[in-house]
Amino acid sequence: MKTLYYLLSCMIFGITYSQNSEQLITRSKIDHDIEEEAEKVSVRDPKKAIEISNNTYRLSKIIDYKNGMKESCNILMMKYYDTGNFKKVIEISKDAEKLSLETADYEILSNTYRLRASSFTELGFNDDSHKGFLKALTVADKIESKNYKFYQKSLIYVGLASYNAHINAPLDSVIYYQTKSLETATKIDDSEDFLNKKYYNLTLGYINLGMTSIASKKIKDAEMYFFKALKICKNPKYHVGKDLEAATLNEFAWLYYDQKEYDKVINYAIEAEKLERQISxxxxxxDIYEVLFRAQVEIGKKRILKIHESIYKLERQPCKCRKKDNKYSCQAYDR
Known part of the structure; x- marks a missing residue:
């Protein structure tokens, strides 16, 4: 009987120790996977980041690790938004909001409201979108870190610019928020933790102002903004993501298409297409394939037009006919 009691005690102690040990290891592994795996691959490989974050969320939920669940949700919302799965962003945002409120995490809460509002914009729920952005701004003011506050507010202003564009508000209101975003991003310092975030927002700001400059028929301004964006993208000091570089090259291609500079269009579009293959x-x-196709069609038309013009000129040349052996020959066609 004593032996049986001893064995049962050992088993209970072993299970308890194993569970506690497993919980510690699991929490440690979750934090590692979030910080060292999901966050690091999120820029270059969104699909991989989603896969890792879904797993860290699942493990966190099993052991009721709220911080792990919250951080996983934050990455999932960003990556699902990047891949265009806006309904999934809204679905996950409910859990992220609840967890952020419980832990008074204003950074993730503000980001949750922003991403939800941006998703509403894309899906056409404009009233919900506008309310979401205003909530995001209110919460952002509670963020203690000045750098993160400026970073988050800069992104919210980008969202408000997009919202105004979607509701066909006057172009000036779109430009107003784009300028606010750029000005706010410049307030972020160049500390190691925020260097890439700052220059990501600056690049985004330059791309957006370039696009509205085209709409305002300020072509030189548009070209200047796109060059500033591309300069940051190609600088190895910053890691803003190949998606922004591909987007900038694509905007360059469309800019030159409108100016009928089709050789430049093809050069920029091909470079953008090579990058897009890496990030999907x-x-x-x-957009890249469309502008590339259009430019190639226009170049083809020009070549055909030149051939037709050449033939037309030949056909319109004075016919210097001469009679020989009761037959006429035309010099214009003597090759």
Missing amino acids: KPYIRR
């Missing part, structure tokens, strides 16, 4: 962004790919 369908919405950018569609």
